[in-house]
Amino acid sequence: MFDHIGFGASDLPASKSFFVQALAPLGVGVVMEGDYGVGLGLPGKPSLWLHQDDLPPTPLHLAFTASSRALVDAFYQAALAAGGQDNGPPGLRPHYHANYYAAFVIGPDGHNVEAVCHLP
Template identity: 65%
Template sequence: MFDHVVFGVSDYEASKAFFIKALEPLGVEIVSERPGGIELSSDGKVSLCLLQSDEKPAHLHLAFVASHRDQVDAFHRAAINAGGKDNGAPGLRPNYSGKYYAAFVIGPDGHNIEVVCHESES
């Protein structure tokens, strides 16, 4: 559906470090970077772009798809180690669906970052 998503961050260096480390388990890497801005992608087709903003960014809920549950677990550990605040440990969310396995972390600007796997446990 999306080609790219762009949002502002209040501390570019902190957000850059957080997102690179937190999303590494999903294979997300730097595609391009310029002063105050970075583009990240795992497939080269859809990208996430962070830009330094002088305004306080509105809180977002960003959900990334994982191909297996181990990636959800690895994301949660990496995001916490990168300074994120736990907002829901890895686990099934039966109120969403029987296979919805997700973890949630609050990032540097208060964004709710989620990684979800819709596959059954392998």
């Protein structure tokens, strides 16, 4: 349903570094950048926009699709290495559905960042 989403960061360079490193296993990287901020996404299409904001942002829950459970695991390790805090290690979450495999990390500004694979 969404084409893209954008939000402010209290420290844009730190947020950019976190998201670039954490989402690299999912194929996400910087696709646009300028005075307006940074656009991350799959090659050629920014889907996540970050910009500097002096106001503290409200923490969000951001879930990113992974095409395999191994990529969920890789996201989790990369996000922790990027400075994220564990908020749920990789594993099945059958209370959502039988094949819901996800990992959760708290990133910059308190955002709950998730990678999820819906495949068996």
